Amino acid sequence: KKKKKKNSHQKKKKEVFGCSYLVQVATILWLFWPYKYQNPHNFTMNLERVPNEEKLGLCRKYYLAGFALLPFLWLVNVVWFFKDAFLKPVYTEQLQIQTYVKRSGLGLLFWVTVLTTWITIFQHYRAEWGEVNCDNSGFRVQVDVKLFNPEDLLVKVTGDFVEVQGKHEEKKDGAGVSTRQFNRRYRIPKGVDTMALESAVSPEGILIISAPMLQTEDSGIPT
Structure with a gap:
């Protein structure tokens, strides 16, 4: 409600x-x-x-x-x-x-x-910036990470924000190293259960971060 x-x-x-x-x-x-x-x-x-x-x-x-x-x-x-x-x-x-x-x-x-x-x-x-959706079903962020491997990504909750970091290093011919990285923050709306936040990378290279809404007494389930 x-x-x-x-x-x-x-x-x-x-x-x-x-x-x-x-x-x-x-x-x-x-x-x-x-x-x-x-x-x-x-x-x-x-x-x-x-x-x-x-x-x-x-x-x-x-x-x-x-x-x-x-x-x-x-x-x-x-x-x-x-x-x-x-x-x-x-x-x-x-x-x-x-x-x-x-x-x-x-x-x-x-x-x-x-x-x-x-x-x-x-x-x-x-999609690259992050498409944020939040409704009664929960909180959901989609980020385009096609240029990164799953192990290159870090998702963490800091205060009222979820942070997404990506860093990929690639060795070039010789001694050179090419680095690609990004860092984004998305505000988490009130009422989102951050303890149940999950993240996964789809086969299309889209990082999906999701979390349900906190259950309240109105829904019949205690918080």
Whole structure:
């Protein structure tokens, strides 16, 4: 039950964070949305009816708002004002609008690049870094150790952490020695029975560390 409460609390925190982010987005859109130029039959806006000075003001606002961890506003800026910035005849505010549209595009490109790079790296290395799972059935860590032999590995519990160490030495031609090693720590959640922690290497070269949850009085088994 304690574990369920913890999972429920974590889920609630994520939901609150997600809701607060959506509220932030909705607030910014509400503050900046030019209602007087909105199509009365739907929620779209006709930029053709917006004076150039107000277009510049809107473009600037959406560009600056993008720095509030809302990069999709840069996408809105590019989509809305690209035509006015580059395809229409020259007018006084056009050069400034072009600047904000270009900067919005660069900011959006930066965010997409960073996000894509992180997702790619995480997907590629998550097994090597260690994939941690903890639910009602217990605690489980998987680490990619294909480059190590079982005797090269050391798993130990230190305080609230489980440490995984690996060191492999390989003699090269002559007197040289090649050494490969790593050291990782994973926090053990509360409620895990560390005395029953086990580790084994699968045929695929994945080190699996597992431990059950402590039995409580609620489960009918005394601790």
